[in-house]
Amino acid sequence: xxTLPLExxxxxxxxxxxxxxxxxxxxxxxxxxxxxVERPEGDFARGYDAAAKGQSSYFxxxxxxxxxxxxxxxxxxGRSALEALIAKAxxxxxxxxxxxxxxxxxxxxxxxxxxxxxxxxxISGYGDDGPYAHRKAYDLLIQAESGLASITGGPxxxxxxxxxxxxxxxxxxxxxxxLEALIARGRTSKGADIRVSMFDVMADWLTVPLLNxxxxxxxxxxxxxxxxxxxxxVFTSSDGRGILISIQSEREWKKLCAEVLGQPDLPxxxxxxxxxxxxxxxxxxxxxxxxxxxxxxxDELLQRLSEADIAFAEVNTMADLAIHPHLRRIEVxxxxxxxxxxxxxxxxxxxxxxxxxxxxxxxxxxxxxxRSGTKSP
Numbered sequence: 622x623x624t625l626p627l628e629x630x631x632x633x634x635x636x637x638x639x640x641x642x643x644x645x646x647x648x649x650x651x652x653x654x655x656x657x658v659e660r661p662e663g664d665f666a667r668g669y670d671a672a673a674k675g676q677s678s679y680f681x682x683x684x685x686x687x688x689x690x691x692x693x694x695x696x697x698x699g700r701s702a703l704e705a706l707i708a709k710a711x712x713x714x715x716x717x718x719x720x721x722x723x724x725x726x727x728x729x730x731x732x733x734x735x736x737x738x739x740x741x742x743x744i745s746g747y748g749d750d751g752p753y754a755h756r757k758a759y760d761l762l763i764q765a766e767s768g769l770a771s772i773t774g775g776p777x778x779x780x781x782x783x784x785x786x787x788x789x790x791x792x793x794x795x796x797x798x799x800l801e802a803l804i805a806r807g808r809t810s811k812g813a814d815i816r817v818s819m820f821d822v823m824a825d826w827l828t829v830p831l832l833n834x835x836x837x838x839x840x841x842x843x844x845x846x847x848x849x850x851x852x853x854x855v856f857t858s859s860d861g862r863g864i865l866i867s868i869q870s871e872r873e874w875k876k877l878c879a880e881v882l883g884q885p886d887l888p889x890x891x892x893x894x895x896x897x898x899x900x901x902x903x904x905x906x907x908x909x910x911x912x913x914x915x916x917x918x919x920d921e922l923l924q925r926l927s928e929a930d931i932a933f934a935e936v937n938t939m940a941d942l943a944i945h946p947h948l949r950r951i952e953v954x955x956x957x958x959x960x961x962x963x964x965x966x967x968x969x970x971x972x973x974x975x976x977x978x979x980x981x982x983x984x985x986x987x988x989x990x991x992r993s994g995t996k997s998p
Contacts, residue, residue: 625652625974630803632656632712634687635703637664639760639785640744640819641716642683643792648712648799649686649977649986650965656706657687660694663982674957676979681960685953686977688985694725703727707736712799716744719755729814739812740802742795748818758819760787767823772830775844791822845936851899851906852877855936862919863936866910866926871895873931880929881922882913954978 627648632655634645642657642664649655657664666679673681690706693699704727707713713732715722722728722743729741746758753766761781764770769787774780795817802813824831830840840848845865847853855863868874871888879885887893887909892902899906914922919935926933935941942948949964953976960979977986 627803628652630654630711631709632714633658633703633706633710635713635715635717635722637716638666639679639683639788640791641714641795642666642680643789644742644744644795644799645687645714646683646685647792647796647965650974653712655687656690656710657684657980658690658692658694658703658706659982661691661982663689663691667982673960673962674955676955676957676960681953681955681979682962685979686986687980689980689983691983700726707732707739710736710739711803712740712742714742714744714795714799718757719745719749733812733814737812738806738810740799740806740815741812742799742802742815742817744791744795744817744819746818747820748816753820760785760819763787763819763823767820767827768831769823769827772827772840772842774842776842779842787819787823790826791817791819794822849900850896851903852910854907856907856911856914858917858919858922859915860918864914864919864922864926865934865936867932869932874899876929877910877931881925881931882910884909884913951976956981956984 630648630653632645632648632653634641634655635658636642636645645655645657664680664684666683667677669677669679672678690702692702694703703725707727729743732739732741745754746756746763747753764773764781764787765779767787770779770781773782795815798815798817802815806812833840845855847867850867850869853867855865857863866877868877874893875885875888878887891898892905893899893909917925923933923935937945950961951964952959952961955978980986
């Protein structure tokens with residue numbers, strides 16, 4: 622196997638739950654030696670569910686390729702053991718409660734003084750300052766507090782995004798920041814002190830709806846529809862399949878009318894003549910498209926949409942994703958046997974990767990995983 626980009630680097634991850642483990646799992650994929658520091662009972666994410674051969678789906682997904690080091694930080698011996706690990710590390714990543722590392726004897730100012738090349742990355746809910754800095758923060762809490770839930774769902778009320786989007790976004794932000802710091806250290810030999818808050822990450826991602834709200838056009842919850850484009854939404858085939866279409870231009874609208882709906886004269890109707898009018902007359906637009914879709918089967922619609930080069934997607938379930946022809950999987954070893962799940966998105970051409978095993982508490986992750994990037998069965 623070729624040398625991986627981060628081989629030779631050591632990451633100490635005093636982590637739990639999702640955000641920091643997402644970040645460190647990507648560092649491990651790239652070849653870093655990630656030592657996950659766990660309390661004697663283990664990361665509490667090990668108990669989130671039992672979907673992966675009796676193990677937590679979260680833990681199996683986010684902890685491949687790491688060594689688990691059991692350290693009781695409540696003891697002086699445990700704190701000494703962590704100090705010894707940090708002394709040899711390139712990166713220290715942690716997402717404990719605010720102030721926890723300071724109380725344990727690992728304040729960042731002291732670590733930066735003692736280990737000037739160390740890259741420290743701290744993940745928190747609300748950062749170090751401000752009226753909410755002391756608050757506990759979890760994914761759904763930040764979805765609500767940031768306003769994300771207010772623009773998610775349908776007209777009936779706010780909704781949770783159906784996955785841990787705040788945690789994942791925060792982990793991805795931390796990952797990018799650590800890689801930047803590693804590049805900078807290669808030029809300056811200096812470490813870094815990176816602080817990433819979950820609230821800041823979501824506020825950044827919410828820039829477009831925020832600016833629209835401040836301009837007097839607050840986003841409305843529209844389910845699988847678009848506030849300024851029509852038709853753009855889900856229409857149901859005669860055999861009950863939901864198909865989402867997106868018409869972005871007048872050229873596409875004319876092709877949809879002529880080649881899918883079989884009504885080439887529709888663009889001449891002044892109520893449907895351009896995007897502004899179609900949005901203003903959304904009920905009419907959607908009714909015409911919906912009636913035409915309801916007269917055709919799913920297979921007939923997919924064929925017509927594809928031949929007309931219309932942007933579309935089926936409204937799939939997780940069962941559909943499991944057998945999706947485009948799904949790539951990796952297989953990783955776990956204490957309870959191999960588990961296959963979606964492959965990391967980035968593909969480096971001509972550099973295939975092997976993914977390390979998921980460790981038991983106190984276990985090691987040898988690079989024994991196989992079938993990098995295989996398609997769904």
